[in-house]
Amino acid sequence: EVQLVESGGGLVKPGGSLRLSCAASGFTFSSYSMNWVRQAPGKGLEWVSSISSSSSYIYYADSVKGRFTISRDNAKNSLYLQMNSLRAEDTAVYYCARGGYSGYDFPSYYMDVWGKGTTVTVSS
Amino acid sequence: QSALTQPASVSGSPGQSITISCTGTSSDVGGYNYVSWYQQHPGKAPKLMIYDVSNRPSGVSNRFSGSKSGNTASLTISGLQAEDEADYYCSSYTSSSNWVFGGGTKLTVL
Numbered sequence: 001e002v003q004l005v006e007s008g009g010g011l012v013k014p015g016g017s018l019r020l021s022c023a024a025s026g027f028t029f030s031s032y033s034m035n036w037v038r039q040a041p042g043k044g045l046e047w048v049s050s051i052s053s054s055s056s057y058i059y060y061a062d063s064v065k066g067r068f069t070i071s072r073d074n075a076k077n078s079l080y081l082q083m084n085s086l087r088a089e090d091t092a093v094y095y096c097a098r099g100g101y102s103g104y105d106f107p108s109y110y111m112d113v114w115g116k117g118t119t120v121t122v123s124s
Numbered sequence: 125q126s127a128l129t130q131p132a133s134v135s136g137s138p139g140q141s142i143t144i145s146c147t148g149t150s151s152d153v154g155g156y157n158y159v160s161w162y163q164q165h166p167g168k169a170p171k172l173m174i175y176d177v178s179n180r181p182s183g184v185s186n187r188f189s190g191s192k193s194g195n196t197a198s199l200t201i202s203g204l205q206a207e208d209e210a211d212y213y214c215s216s217y218t219s220s221s222n223w224v225f226g227g228g229t230k231l232t233v234l
Contacts (some may be wrong), residue, residue: 023150038224044211044226045162045164047215059179062222095169109158109160112172112175113172114170
């Protein structure tokens with residue numbers, strides 16, 4: 001069964017840091033691009049970051065650029081999101097999502113498998 | 125990058141058809157055939173319903189269809205069923221090598 005499981009969320013003070021992880025199983029992780037998407041309480045989806053299968057291409061939303069870093073470890077079938085200088089507006093459920101298979105090393109244009117999400121709360 | 129524009133809500137009776145629009149610009153929806161649609165039930169993760177404007181993933185009912193004209197994409201659900209009641213989000217690749225979502229549309233099945 002194809003599965004994505006996020007972890008690492010929690011309560012953190014403004015200005016603090018947090019590292020999210022996403023454990024993948026049931027598919028060849030190294031063949032797929034991966035993404036982070038977040039959803040603030042009662043709000044819509046917001047794309048955060050994407051990484052290609054071999055990490056050659058990495059993109060960030062302007063709202064997190066310079067503060068967040070996406071990375072992956074294909075040997076461990078894991079995706080990460082290092083979040084620094086956190087702000088109240090970063091409070092959200094963070095979803096890990098697999099990019100649709102494309103066969104080439106570039107982030108896919110859609111997300112076909114999603115994890116259940118992990119909650120990040122930034123508050124003093 | 126501004127969010128794509130979707131109606132806040134739509135409704136329909138069981139058996140009817142509804143269409144949800146998603147309006148962007150020539151830098152996103154109009155410039156690429158890379159529009160996707162996601163269904164999200166309350167408290168659940170999003171689910172891919174349509175990709176590349178009009179393609180349906182395996183397992184998604186053929187009652188769901190997608191199209192695009194100019195800067196506006198559309199999701200049509202025919203033969204509405206109670207379980208279709210959910211939030212729907214469109215998404216598009218952009219010329220800035222970013223991805224943008226719509227604000228979401230709440231579908232109510234009357």
